[in-house]
Amino acid sequence: MKQFALISSVVLISFTLLNCAVIRPGEAGVKQHLGQLQDDVxxxxxxxxxxxxxxxxxxxxxxxxLELSLNLPSKEGLSVDSQISILYRLKQDMIPSILRNIGQGYPEVITSVFRSAASDVCAQFFAKDMHSGMRANIEESIKSKMDETLAKQGILIEGVLMKSISLPRGLSTSIEQKLQAEQDAMRMEFVLQQEKLEAERKIISATGTRDAQKILAQGLTDQIIKIRSIEAFNKLSESSNAKIIITDGKTPLLINQ
Incomplete structure (x- = not known):
């Protein structure tokens, strides 16, 4: 009797463990009973x-x-090779609806919606725009267009990233040459600006020197020259060294011994 009870307990515990599903962090589980999905997540x-x-x-x-590799059309009719990352997540409370309406193949649906949105958006931009600062605008436009279709289905697009863009060889060379020419022009403009500033500095310096000399010349009256001469004689008289002073009575000329 005791053995039967022990076996029954083991079977019951094993049966209970087999009937438990573990939902890990970052996951959501929905019970499907007799083929019907329950709404509780x-x-x-x-x-x-x-x-x-x-x-x-x-x-x-x-x-x-979701990683994709595809060709994107441009406004001028070129085909641009691209590597795309689509960041998405499922809205937790809408998982039962997603499984009923789309099924577990929703990545294929996201891909199809992206292809349509990317074709519509990229056809409004030139190929060079996909390789410039306009890329962020293109990504945001594609994301917004995808949200119009997928958000109401419970699929939220977090971002569309154009990781790699390969332009046609001829166009790529033209863009590189244009960028190089723009950099050279900016460098030359900087050099010219520096030369201009240096020329202005020299003019200001020369003007200041001229004005100082003019002011000094205007201020050297006979009376001031006489006073300065007396001050010079006084300083010479305080020295203990022998000196020869040649003067006309106005200004001294000193000869050291």
């Missing part, structure tokens, strides 16, 4: 179910990265 924990009539469908609610 479980996150981070265990979900008990009857394996004979039910199962648990798990989906990631983290931000996922």
């Amino acid at each position: 479980k996150t981070e924990g265990t979900l008990v179910y009857n394996p004979f009539t039910s199962k648990v469908v798990k989906e990631s609610i983290k931000i996922n990265n």
